[in-house]
Structures are given as C-alpha cells and as structure tokens.
Amino acid sequence: MTQQSITEGSHRHHPHLFRSFFQGSFPCSTACRAPGKRLDMVISSGHDMLLNKDYATLVEQHILTARDGARWHLIEKTPDVYDWHSFLPMIEAAQRHNLQIIWELAHFGYPDHLNIWKAEFVEHFERFARAMAQLMRDHGIEQPFFTPINQISFWSWAGADVAWFNPHVANRGKELKRQLVRASLAAIHAIREVYPDARFVLTDPLVQIATHPDNPDSKPYANAQHQAQFEAWDMLAGRLDKELGGSEACLDILGLNYYPDNHWFFPDLPMEADHPSRVPLHTLLAQCWQRYQRPMLLAETGAEGNAGATWLQEVSENVSVALENGIAIEGVSLYPVVEYPAWADDRRSPDPLLGLGDPNGNRTLHEGLALVLRSQQIKYEKRDQDG
Numbered sequence: 576m577t578q579q580s581i582t583e584g585s586h587r588h589h590p591h592l593f594r595s596f597f598q599g600s601f602p603c604s605t606a607c608r609a610p611g612k613r614l615d616m617v618i619s620s621g622h623d624m625l626l627n628k629d630y631a632t633l634v635e636q637h638i639l640t641a642r643d644g645a646r647w648h649l650i651e652k653t654p655d656v657y658d659w660h661s662f663l664p665m666i667e668a669a670q671r672h673n674l675q676i677i678w679e680l681a682h683f684g685y686p687d688h689l690n691i692w693k694a695e696f697v698e699h700f701e702r703f704a705r706a707m708a709q710l711m712r713d714h715g716i717e718q719p720f721f722t723p724i725n726q727i728s729f730w731s732w733a734g735a736d737v738a739w740f741n742p743h744v745a746n747r748g749k750e751l752k753r754q755l756v757r758a759s760l761a762a763i764h765a766i767r768e769v770y771p772d773a774r775f776v777l778t779d780p781l782v783q784i785a786t787h788p789d790n791p792d793s794k795p796y797a798n799a800q801h802q803a804q805f806e807a808w809d810m811l812a813g814r815l816d817k818e819l820g821g822s823e824a825c826l827d828i829l830g831l832n833y834y835p836d837n838h839w840f841f842p843d844l845p846m847e848a849d850h851p852s853r854v855p856l857h858t859l860l861a862q863c864w865q866r867y868q869r870p871m872l873l874a875e876t877g878a879e880g881n882a883g884a885t886w887l888q889e890v891s892e893n894v895s896v897a898l899e900n901g902i903a904i905e906g907v908s909l910y911p912v913v914e915y916p917a918w919a920d921d922r923r924s925p926d927p928l929l930g931l932g933d934p935n936g937n938r939t940l941h942e943g944l945a946l947v948l949r950s951q952q953i954k955y956e957k958r959d960q961d962g
Contacts, residue, residue: 588898589959592774592828592870592905593720594675595639596955597948599912599928600875601629603644604725605684606734607741613684617646620915621932626664628936629913630672632929636945637952642722642776642874642908643669644679647703651686654699657706666714677720677776677874678711680704680762683730683740691742691751697758704762708769720774722830722874723762727755727807728779729832756810756819763825778830778874779807780837781863783854787840797841808867828905829867830874831860835886856893860902870903875910880926884947891951895958909948913938 590596602616617623633641649661669676680703689696704723711719724730733739736748759777766773784801786794806815808829813821838846838853846853863871873894878886890907897904914931928948930939 586901587958588901588903590898590903590905593640593872595637595952596906597638597952598640598642598872598906598908599633599638600642600908600910601644601913602911602915603646603679604682605644605646605648606682607684607743608739610743613648615646616915617644620911620913621938622913623661625913625932625936625938627668627671628938629929630668630674632938632940633912634672634674636928636940636948638912639673640675640677640906640908641912642677642679644682644725645707646684647681647700648684648686650707651699651703652688654686654688655702657703657710659710662707662710666711666716670714670716675720677722678707679722679725680707681723681758682725683734685741691754696754697761700758701761701765705765705769708766708773712769718772718774719770720776720828721762721766722776722778723759723766724755726778726780726832727752727759728804730755731807752807753810753816753819756807756816756821759811760820760825775825775827776830776872776874777808777811777827778832780804781831781833781859783838783846783859785838785840785846785852785854787844788852790841793841800841805866812867826867826869829863829869829871831863831871832875832910833859833873833890834876835878835882856890857896857900857902860893860897860904861900864897864902870905872905873907875908877910877927881943883926883941884943887944887947887951891954895955898958909944 601622602620604614604616607613622629643665645662650657650659685691689699731748731752734742735744735751736746738745763775782804784797786797808826809815810819811821812823812826833856835848836845840846876890877883894904894907909928911927913929914927926941928941928944932938
C-alpha cells in the first residue's frame with residue numbers, strides 16, 4: 576500500500592486512549608553499567624525527592640499522562656518478599672494530582688539475586704507483576720496502563736550483543752530477546768488475572784536502517800537489519816517463534832521511541848538530518864501501522880539543548896500528517912521530562928522540559944520548549960474539537 580492510497584482511503588484519527596495527547600516520560604532506568612555499579616535514575620534525576628512537585632508541574636503544563644517506573648531491584652531485594660516503600664509514594668502522588676501513569680515494571684534492571692538467563696527470572700517477574708497489579712487494585716486504581724519490560728530489542732542489543740550494561744555479555748542478543756519476551760508475556764497474563772481491562776504499552780526504538788548509496792550491494796543486509804526492529808513485537812504477537820507463547824491478544828499498544836539519530840546507513844553510519852535518503856517520521860509511522868494495525872504511542876522523543884523545541888515542532892507536524900492519514904497515534908511523550916546526569920560520563924542531559932532541582936527543590940522550566948509544547952497542545956485540541 577502506498578502513502579497516497581493510505582491518504583485517499585482514510586480519515587483523521589482522533590486519539591482517545593490517554594488523558595492527554597502530549598505526555599512526559601521520567602528517566603527510571605536501573606541498569607548496571609558495570610558489575611556492582613547500578614544506576615538509579617529516579618534518584619540521580621532527583622525525582623524520588625521531588626516526586627510530588629514533578630507530578631504537580633506536569634499537570635500545570637497540561638500534561639495529564641506520564642510514564643514512570645517501579646524499581647524492581649528495590650521492591651524484591653529478598654526473593655518473593657515485596658517492599659513497596661519506594662513505589663507507594665508514586666501511586667499516592669499520581670492519585671493526588673489525578674495524573675495517569677503508564678507504569679514500567681523493568682527498565683533494564685532486576686534484583687541482584689536473579690540470573691536473567693534462568694527460568695526463575697521469568698517466574699519471579701510473573702509473581703512481581705501480579706503482586707504489583709494487586710497492590711494497585713487495592714489502592715483503587717482503575718483501567719491501568721503498564722509496560723512490562725522497556726525496550727526489549729534495545730536491552731537485548733546493549734546487554735547481550737555489545738555488553739554495554741547488564742547482563743554484560745556479547746553475541747547472545749537473540750537469546751536475551753526471547754527470554755525478555757517470555758517474561759513480558761508472563762507478566763501480561765499475570766496482570767490480566769488482576770486487571771482484565773489492563774492495557775500494555777510495548778516499547779522499542781523506531782528506526783530507519785538504509786542502504787548507503789555508495790554500497791548498493793549491502794541492500795539485503797540493510798533490509799534485514801531494518802526488519803530486525805520488529806522481532807520483539809512479532810514474538811509477542813506469536814508471529815515469530817511461536818513456542819514462546821505469544822498471541823495477537825498480547826500485542827496491544829506499540830510504544831515507539833524516536834530520536835534525531837534513529838536513522839542509519841547499514842551497518843552503523845549515522846545519517847545526516849538533511850540526507851535525501853532520510854525517511855520522514857510520518858512514513859515510518861505509516862509503515863508500522865500497516866504492519867500491525869495497533870494503536871501507537873511515541874513513548875520517548877526529544878533532542879538535546881536548543882534543538883528540543885525545534886524537534887518537538889517537527890515531530891508534532893509529522894504526527895499530524897499521520898493522524899490525518901487515519902493512523903492511530905495516541906500520544907507523544909517527551910523524554911526526558913526532567914534532567915538527569917547521563918549514563919556514561921555523568922554529563923547532564925541539557926534542556927529537558929524541567930531542569931535538575933535547586934537546593935530548594937525547584938526545577939527550572941525550559942521556556943522555549945514549554946512554549947512550543949503549549950502551542951502544539953492548543954493546535955491538537957482545536958483539531959479534535961473541529962473534527
């Protein structure tokens with residue numbers, strides 16, 4: 576199906592799944608960059624101390640939906656014993672401010688007592704997911720959203736192909752991907768036992784891998800690498816490696832993480848922003864929609880420094896094209912919504928919507944980004960009212 580035929584045979588999609596179309600994603604990775612050296616970006620961003628203010632500020636900025644995470648390694652320090660002290664304040668603050676949260680259960684981290692390659696990892700994750708859902712149910716949360724495991728494909732590559740973080744091995748990426756899919760499926764089924772109406776945002780990067788004009792013979796390899804981004808979703812849907820237990824019922828909302836550097840020439844050459852081979856975001860969204868026919872959320876998007884406002888404008892314009900073409904985009908989430916020291920070198924992530932907290936616990940608002948955000952919120956609200 577061509578882009579033209581999609582446009583001619585469709586009508587504008589009106590997002591309806593979330594409380595707000597523009598959202599914020601909090602940094603909440605708990606990966607181990609080296610054995611014994613765990614990141615906790617909830618702490619490094621100051622979000623643990625400024626939780627109540629952070630949620631309140633998002634609501635002030637007309638952001639009513641956010642992505643945030645439970646820290647499994649803190650909750651289950653002892654096998655099958657759950658300490659919810661790090662998570663309960665998040666639930667309570669979200670309820671206090673009427674902020675809808677898409678809850679992550681595992682963002683690159685897991686308890687020290689588990690071996691990710693063993694069946695026990697899946698079993699513990701299943702029990703943790705069920706217990707977390709029950710806790711939320713007991714606290715009156717209705718119609719929740721979850722991300723069982725954040726970015727299965729990226730974690731598999733970073734942790735088991737190039738040993739960038741845990742589990743710190745190489746050339747086992749496909750094996751880890753299968754294991755993380757098993758764990759995700761187990762969590763989905765466990766949560767549905769508690770919440771039959773739960774929804775799941777299944778995140779992975781949205782990328783373009785293209786053949787370089789100077790290397791046309793690499794086209795089959797570039798195409799294969801481009802298609803690999805869909806493997807985890809295909810496994811979850813039972814379209815690939817059916818023995819893992821996937822099914823179409825388990826493939827719910829696609830969470831697409833998209834940044835300026837998500838365009839590459841095979842095998843690993845970054846594509847310039849103005850290169851004619853660069854495929855626009857709305858076309859990538861159309862291709863993903865054609866493949867899965869599932870609602871989609873841009874679960875992470877952003878650019879550093881002063882480029883952030885311009886990037887949000889560009890992304891919003893592309894998303895508007897996709898919506899006009901009938902593609903079910905349900906939201907755009909800014910990442911990071913608060914500042915944090917970077918993973919590798921403690922360099923600060925410059926100019927997200929909210930800066931690091933000062934000694935009085937106040938974050939600086941990025942005025943340029945906030946202005947573009949508000950203008951886009953108004954435009955999208957007006958389109959929906961007019962539609």
